[in-house]
Amino acid sequence: MRTIDWVDGCPQIVDQTALPDDVRLVSLSTVDAVVDAIRRLAVRGAPALGVAGAMGVALAAKLGSDVDDAVRRIRAARPTAVNLAWGVDRAAAYLPDGPEAVLAEALAIRDGELAASLEMGRRGGDLLQELAGEHIRVLTHCNTGGLATVEYGTALAAVRSLYERGCLAEVLVSESRPLLQGARLTAWELGESGIAHRLIADSAGPFLMARGQVDAVVLGADRICANGDVVNKIGTYAHALGAQAAGIPFVVVAPESTVDVATKSGADVDIEDRDGSELLEFAGRHTAPYDTVALNPAFDVTPYALVTAIVTDARVIRLDRGDRL
Amino acid sequence: MRTIDWVDGCPQIVDQTALPDDVRLVSLSTVDAVVDAIRRLAVRGAPALGVAGAMGVALAAKLGSDVDDAVRRIRAARPTAVNLAWGVDRAAAYLPDGPEAVLAEALAIRDGELAASLEMGRRGGDLLQELAGEHIRVLTHCNTGGLATVEYGTALAAVRSLYERGCLAEVLVSESRPLLQGARLTAWELGESGIAHRLIADSAGPFLMARGQVDAVVLGADRICANGDVVNKIGTYAHALGAQAAGIPFVVVAPESTVDVATKSGADVDIEDRDGSELLEFAGRHTAPYDTVALNPAFDVTPYALVTAIVTDARVIRLDRGDRL
Numbered sequence: 001m002r003t004i005d006w007v008d009g010c011p012q013i014v015d016q017t018a019l020p021d022d023v024r025l026v027s028l029s030t031v032d033a034v035v036d037a038i039r040r041l042a043v044r045g046a047p048a049l050g051v052a053g054a055m056g057v058a059l060a061a062k063l064g065s066d067v068d069d070a071v072r073r074i075r076a077a078r079p080t081a082v083n084l085a086w087g088v089d090r091a092a093a094y095l096p097d098g099p100e101a102v103l104a105e106a107l108a109i110r111d112g113e114l115a116a117s118l119e120m121g122r123r124g125g126d127l128l129q130e131l132a133g134e135h136i137r138v139l140t141h142c143n144t145g146g147l148a149t150v151e152y153g154t155a156l157a158a159v160r161s162l163y164e165r166g167c168l169a170e171v172l173v174s175e176s177r178p179l180l181q182g183a184r185l186t187a188w189e190l191g192e193s194g195i196a197h198r199l200i201a202d203s204a205g206p207f208l209m210a211r212g213q214v215d216a217v218v219l220g221a222d223r224i225c226a227n228g229d230v231v232n233k234i235g236t237y238a239h240a241l242g243a244q245a246a247g248i249p250f251v252v253v254a255p256e257s258t259v260d261v262a263t264k265s266g267a268d269v270d271i272e273d274r275d276g277s278e279l280l281e282f283a284g285r286h287t288a289p290y291d292t293v294a295l296n297p298a299f300d301v302t303p304y305a306l307v308t309a310i311v312t313d314a315r316v317i318r319l320d321r322g323d324r325l
Numbered sequence: 326m327r328t329i330d331w332v333d334g335c336p337q338i339v340d341q342t343a344l345p346d347d348v349r350l351v352s353l354s355t356v357d358a359v360v361d362a363i364r365r366l367a368v369r370g371a372p373a374l375g376v377a378g379a380m381g382v383a384l385a386a387k388l389g390s391d392v393d394d395a396v397r398r399i400r401a402a403r404p405t406a407v408n409l410a411w412g413v414d415r416a417a418a419y420l421p422d423g424p425e426a427v428l429a430e431a432l433a434i435r436d437g438e439l440a441a442s443l444e445m446g447r448r449g450g451d452l453l454q455e456l457a458g459e460h461i462r463v464l465t466h467c468n469t470g471g472l473a474t475v476e477y478g479t480a481l482a483a484v485r486s487l488y489e490r491g492c493l494a495e496v497l498v499s500e501s502r503p504l505l506q507g508a509r510l511t512a513w514e515l516g517e518s519g520i521a522h523r524l525i526a527d528s529a530g531p532f533l534m535a536r537g538q539v540d541a542v543v544l545g546a547d548r549i550c551a552n553g554d555v556v557n558k559i560g561t562y563a564h565a566l567g568a569q570a571a572g573i574p575f576v577v578v579a580p581e582s583t584v585d586v587a588t589k590s591g592a593d594v595d596i597e598d599r600d601g602s603e604l605l606e607f608a609g610r611h612t613a614p615y616d617t618v619a620l621n622p623a624f625d626v627t628p629y630a631l632v633t634a635i636v637t638d639a640r641v642i643r644l645d646r647g648d649r650l
Contacts, residue, residue, distance in 0.1 A: 020611075020613065020614040172620065174528075175502070175604065175612065175613070176528075177500070177502060177526045177527065177528065178526055180612055180613075183604075183605075183612045183613035183617070184612070184613065187613045187614055187617045188613075188614045191614050191616065191617065197617075197618075198618050198619060198620040199601070199604055199605065199613055199617050199618070199619040199620070200604075200619065200620050200621070201502045201503055201527070201559060201560070201604060201621070202502065202526070202527050202528040203499075203501075203502065203527040203528060203559055203560030203563050203564075204559050204560070204620070204621075204622055204625070205563070206562055206563040206566060206625075207559060207562045207563070207622065207625035207626070208620070208622070210562065210625075210626070234526060234528055234529050234532060235526070235528030235529070237531055237532045237535065237567075238528050238530070238531040238532070238563045238566070238567060239528075241531060241563070241566040241567060241570055242562075242563060242566060245566055276524070279500065279508075279524055279525075279526060280508075280524065282607050282608060282610070282612075283607060283608045283609070283610035284608070285607070285608035287500065287505055287508045287509070287607075288345065288500070288505075288508035288509065288512040288513075288524050289345040289512055289513050289516050291516065292508070292512045292516065292522075292524050293522075293523050293524070294523060294524040294525065295497065295523040295524070295525050295529070295533070296525070296526070296529075297529055297532065297533070300529070300531075300532035300535075301532070301535070
């Protein structure tokens with residue numbers, strides 16, 4: 001099953017807000033539907049957003065009315081992940097050649113992400129085995145599996161590769177508040193694959209590392225800056241501090257399309273503050289008194305000095321050894 | 326309103342599992358009810374647990390059947406906070422003198438905690454003002470307010486003291502998964518007092534510190550070891566790592582009854598692993614697929630080297646300056 005694909009003339013996604021209760025396929029037949037799906041995280045994950053952006057442009061080109069405005073709105077639906085703008089721009093470059101050419105480019109991006117996932121899995125598995133041995137207890141954050149890409153995943157593809165080699169002892173999955181991508185999506189993906197895992201509170205990770213229960217941290221990225229700073233799901237930085245204190249590897253796995261050499265460092269990235277209701281409501285119930293206000297940064301910045309290595313579909317950058325992008 | 330008191334011949338508590346929706350007073354008329362209230366966190370917070378333990382023994386002495394077994398069961402209801410055993414032992418020492426003497430000791434412990442809260446508030450406020458100035462943005466974790474004590478609180482008493490001095494800019498309240506004591510209890514207490522606050526995800530704290538949005542971290546302790554290691558709600562250690570990286574003060578406020586010189590270091594403390602359902606269920610809904618397993622350590626250990634100072638009702642221990650307990 002693909003997280004996003006082009007089916008019957010429009011993008012089709014697995015609605016990730018309905019998981020794990022429902023596996024719901026949704027056809028996005030209008031530009032508004034594409035923008036809305038991206039905004040409400042029905043489709044999410046940096047690589048999948050690249051494909052969604054490109055397919056959104058292909059849809060706009062096919063529908064034909066006010067294409068420039070549609071491109072602008074899709075591109076701006078979420079600000080932090082570089083892949084969305086990247087996918088939109090790549091597809092939009094073919095607009096002068098007609099809708100067929102735009103769609104061909106969107107499908108090429110999809111196929112490129114599929115190939116990249118397999119390559120990241122292999123390279124990431126190799127590196128983790130080299131760094132942490134043959135019986136690895138991995139901690140991961142948020143969702144970086146097939147649901148964040150088209151299939152397979154980024155960091156979770158590397159975990160899956162360890163599993164296939166017989167080198168994976170266990171995955172600790174941080175729940176990833178506020179939207180619980182770890183609990184809802186990663187636990188679901190690992191369960192479907194029969195991979196041993198346990199859910200933990202986000203704030204337990206650093207302590208479990210200190211107690212010797214984690215051999216390596218592996219997670220994804222929404223944007224990798226020119227200096228190696230990693231912008232990723234809120235909580236990534238706290239996990240990186242924990243890994244540094246425990247002396248265990250902290251590995252980031254993301255496709256080349258997430259590398260943004262035009263952005264010098266994490267300080268230059270627009271961090272998306274999302275609505276407080278994400279934190280204040282769950283399953284229709286308030287988590288706090290009715291009039292409570294929340295501060296809800298959706299991402300954080302992990303300085304490159306805390307990152308052992310960045311694994312892409314094309315290379316392994318050992319920041320701990322002085323390699324640079 | 327007192328979190329716990331002796332009313333009409335038995336302990337009466339505010340049931341904290343019902344907050345913030347309901348303010349429900351519950352009379353604990355049997356030893357089983359006391360043990361159950363402690364286990365399910367209807368009464369919680371290290372100082373309040375000390376009073377609950379002592380009043381539980383007073384109740385057992387009054388009821389008169391199988392007192393030794395009752396004392397043992399109350400003492401073992403939760404393993405991590407030292408105050409519970411301390412309160413039980415202090416009251417139980419008066420058993421040979423009869424039920425009236427035991428009750429008198431339990432009431433003395435209650436009154437001692439009330440006085441200690443006021444003292445901690447004053448000393449903590451003084452220290453925070455000295456360390457962080459006249460316009461302080463504080464981050465706190467879990468609940469250390471009146472609900473964790475009898476009235477006033479520990480760390481939150483210090484925050485309240487800053488507020489009364491006009492030196493408090495804002496309180497960032499981490500929600501404190503899995504049981505949301507920050508969201509449910511601290512946000513409620515601050516709201517009732519009209520103190521400006523915003524709720525954040527637990528994993529956002531270290532990033533907000535790095536971004537310069539926090540001037541000091543102040544929180545409580547369930548046990549302070551002889552070497553200064555602090556055992557407290559899971560997530561405390563991650564916040565301490567964040568504070569160290571950001572170069573801001575990390576202040577622990579707790580009564581002398583929480584200091585446990587008999588325990589050498591955090592490595593010697595039995596950390597309570599609580600049931601995974603706390604993480605896996607919220608408001609009757611699953612947060613993860615049905616068959617997911619969770620690892621749920623309720624506390625963590627913060628090494629003394631990460632702690633700027635410990636404030637008690639009797640002293641300020643500047644660990645950052647080499648002071649020791």
